[in-house]
Amino acid sequence: MWTEQHKLTAADGAAGDVFGGSLALSGDTAVIGAIFDNTVGGADAGSAYVFELGCAAVACCSGDFDASGVVSNGDIPGFVAQLIAGGGCPAAPACCPGDFGGDGLVNGRDVQGFVGKLIAGGACP
Numbered sequence: 001m002w003t004e005q006h007k008l009t010a011a012d013g014a015a016g017d018v019f020g021g022s023l024a025l026s027g028d029t030a031v032i033g034a035i036f037d038n039t040v041g042g043a044d045a046g047s048a049y050v051f052e053l054g055c056a057a058v059a060c061c062s063g064d065f066d067a068s069g070v071v072s073n074g075d076i077p078g079f080v081a082q083l084i085a086g087g088g089c090p091a092a093p094a095c096c097p098g099d100f101g102g103d104g105l106v107n108g109r110d111v112q113g114f115v116g117k118l119i120a121g122g123a124c125p
Contacts, residue, residue, distance in 0.1 A: 060095035061124030063117045071122030
């Protein structure tokens with residue numbers, strides 16, 4: 001099931017522009033059309049707005065798998081699943097909450113960091 005995380009709007013949007021009348025997605029980029037936007041090209045000339053996911057602006061909180069803002073018992077299943085799956089983390093700037101060692105991997109060396117933060121009641125920045 002999809003849930004809204006962020007609302008995309010046109011900075012210069014106006015009633016009747018039909019923002020969202022067309023949409024294209026590729027990777028972390030969305031292009032949204034407003035077919036009746038007034039531009040220097042004329043009335044109702046239309047515009048396309050490009051949005052980037054911007055993961056680099058999102059703070060990553062090591063150990064916070066449920067995005068609650070704190071490392072708690074609710075994060076244990078996520079950490080265990082990532083630990084069992086093993087392997088590397090997504091390419092930067094994606095968040096990898098199981099990588100406590102900073103080596104780009106989730107493995108046994110990350111257990112101590114996760115447990116330590118869990119016991120300390122690890123508040124996220």
